[in-house]
Amino acid sequence: MTRTNKPTTKPTLLVVSFLAATLAGHGVRAENAHPDAIQVLVERGVDIVDRFDAPGGMTGYVGTMRGRPVSFYLTSDKKHVVIGPMLSETGMNLTETNIRQSITGPQNEEAWSKLENSDWIPDGEEDAPVVIYTFTDPNCPYCHRFREAAEPWIEAGRVQLRHVMVGILKQDSLPKAATILGADNPESALHDNQRNHESGGIAVDREVVSANHKRVTANNSLMSNLGLSATPATFYKADDGTIAIKQGLPRPEELAAMMGSSQP
Structure with missing residues (x-):
């Protein structure tokens, strides 16, 4: 997977460590909408998205911090917070479901809408x-x-891959992307770049780049605004109709789910 920096779509140890340090340092607080142990997190930058009844008499919370989803659990005495995922007795991650329903699910639905209206090239029927x-x-x-x-899947007419062209990897990535987007037949230009990938890809057309570079920078901005920093970053509809995302090169065993069927 090609990266420009670390992705920001999942909770990290940095977030957990920051929250732990925040809790360790809080003192007596004035009356607030949340219990003190939760309010201290809100005041330090956590945006609470949802709360729910959790096992063991606890109250679960999901939210975001610096664009990353976070989860934590308020104990029944309302004085302590446990940070991180909760596992069932069978090892199931109970937190993932709540984060997906309250945060990543709506975010991915919104992203899909933005992608539909972005500047993409059709690849397939x-x-x-x-x-x-x-x-x-x-x-x-x-x-x-x-x-x-x-x-x-594309050749069988089962999948249309819509390429949102970006230029982030090398100095000539943007000119190449603009050349492809601005070609008389963008899909043909895309295939030309694919066929000649090992020898450097498509030849840059400076006149076309001049007229189309803003289309690529708009896609770059969209990618950044979605919190993505690696290519390929792929959005698809899962079996249950929800929008899923795969960052990086899918493993062979993941392709059938992404493509909606076994290999033709």
């Missing part, structure tokens, strides 16, 4: 039953490999 959006950098070797892996 217009009436394909499955649509997948993927952020593609012309120089990204993993984008190239993902397209190769998806080809059987």
Whole structure:
């Protein structure tokens, strides 16, 4: 997976450590909408999205901090907070479901809407039953490999891959992306870049770049605003109809779920 910096879509030890330090240092607080142990987190930057009844008489909370989803549990005495995921006796991560329902699910639905209205290139049949959006950098070797892996479904008419062209990896990524987007036949130009990937990809057309570079920078901004920093970053509809995201090159065993069927 090609990265520009670390992704920000999942909770990290940094967030957990920050919350733990915050709790350790809080003192007596005035009356607030939340119990003191929760209010101290709110005042330090946690945005609470939802609360729910949790096992063991605790109250669960999910929220965001610096764009990352976080979870924590208020004990029954309302004086202590446990930070991090909760596991059932069978090892099931109970927290993931609440984060998905309250945070990542709505975020991904909103992202899908933005992707539909973004500047993308169709790759496959217009009436394909499955649509997948993927952020593609012309120089990204993993984008190239993902397209190769998806080809059987695309050629069979089952999937249309919609490439949201970005230029983040190398100095000539943006000019190449603009050349592809601004071509008379963008899909053909995309395939040209794919076929010639090993030899440097598509030749840059400076006139086309001049007229189309803002379209690529808009896609770059969209990718950044969605909290993504790696290509490929791919959005697809899971079996239950929810929007899922895969960052980086999918593993072979993940492709059937992403493509909506087994390999043709």
